[in-house]
Amino acid sequence: MKTKYFLNALVITAIIALASCDNRNDDHVIHSDKTDEKMNVNITPDENATITDAQLEQEREEFKHNSDLRIEENKRKIDELNTKIETSDERTRKEYRQRITELKARNEKAKERLNGYKGHDKNKWHEFKREFNHDMDELGHSLKDFTVDNKK
Numbered sequence: 001m002k003t004k005y006f007l008n009a010l011v012i013t014a015i016i017a018l019a020s021c022d023n024r025n026d027d028h029v030i031h032s033d034k035t036d037e038k039m040n041v042n043i044t045p046d047e048n049a050t051i052t053d054a055q056l057e058q059e060r061e062e063f064k065h066n067s068d069l070r071i072e073e074n075k076r077k078i079d080e081l082n083t084k085i086e087t088s089d090e091r092t093r094k095e096y097r098q099r100i101t102e103l104k105a106r107n108e109k110a111k112e113r114l115n116g117y118k119g120h121d122k123n124k125w126h127e128f129k130r131e132f133n134h135d136m137d138e139l140g141h142s143l144k145d146f147t148v149d150n151k152k
Helices: 002-019 053-087 090-116 122-144
Strands: 029-031 038-040
Touching: 053 090, 053 122, 090 122
Parallel strands: none
Antiparallel strands: 029 038
């Protein structure tokens, strides 16, 4: 019996030791040819410095096209949800219709934001793109989890 506990303790210790290992990403470490020392250099690529206006415009068009596809996919999912809720009881349908209305509004607001964006600053564009993708991901999760009942 003692050996069983000892083996369990040994396994747990090994798991903790492995989990606490340092898994740093050494992509930004440069090895000097003259010495074996490592010099830590923070290399942060400034993507804005290398992007031309034409490339930025092309990126915007591709992003707009892909986002339009996501918005249309969300519309399709919302229409499917409308069809599915018809088999629910009246109270549930009423609640679902309200949630569907909110999802439609969020989807339309996203479309308006995308079509209304006129900024030409590269930094603001990347910030807009990051925030827009986050909002679209949240909307996608809401659609996916629509009928999941998280109440306990």
